[in-house]
Amino acid sequence: MPNTQSPYIAFAMLLSSNGHPVTPAELHGLLIGRSCAGAGFDADAWLADAAQLLENEPGDAVRNALIGLQEMVKGELTSDDMAIVLLLPTDDAALTDRATALGQWCQGFITGFGLNAGGKDLSDEAKDV
Template sequence: MPAVFEFDRYAQLFSELGASGHPAELHGHLVGRLSAGARLDHATWLSVAQELIDGRNAPGEAAKVALIQLYDATLSQLSGSGFDVTLLLPDDSAAIDHRTQTLGQWCEGFLGGFGLVERKMALSEEAEGVLRDFAAIGQVQTELEESEANEVDYMEIMEYVRMATLLVFSECQDSATGQDQPPASLH
């Protein structure tokens, strides 16, 4: 996994900023906006990220660089031809209930970001189903026991979220209006 997607890096950043938000939710929000067709310049992304982080402290230069790297790497993955997207989630060494809760936060963030972007065309039935599934995953109950069955379930759901994200992204790119972009100024 590329260093830019190391969950602990952003968990530490959120901690340093005294954040109320969660790293997975921030990344889900970003992926949701990008999937709906929005593109943000770096200044706009930093403003959105700072609002979602909801920290007591303003991000310094290192935090801003990390957030811009996350934006660029995420857009690159989604736009690439490799059908590869990395979700910003804790690695397998974290407790299953923490990973499950974090996946739920990611899905909630995705729905929030996706819903902020105006689209010209309706979603397919399949994409509508994905959004309903993400809403259900966002309501996940934690306090799961460490077990092989829970591990398998988590991995299957995480892989589903990954692939479903790519489906929604590919469907929405043609109909997107890119409303998050500031209008080009005519001089």
């Protein structure tokens, strides 16, 4: 039985109860992708990119959650060990749910990277990746 206290489930419930047809995995992927493409950590720019997936204007609770998510990612990406924890369902969730969420995370990453890397010259290392 999935852990209903997990950050993923709590964020998913917040999004769905506010009418947003997006998963936490896709939003997290979008945020990591745009950050890796050099978008920086401006909250307004992040909220503008997220708005495309949300499909309607986020209320204060969702806006605060998105800004909190960005602060968490900023801390992960700027720390010395740069350990990133993907926002996905816990290991006790059904395998199909976990696989679907991982696919959504990847889609979000590609979208975020693509939105923010266009026209930039990437390093040889980034091109290899």
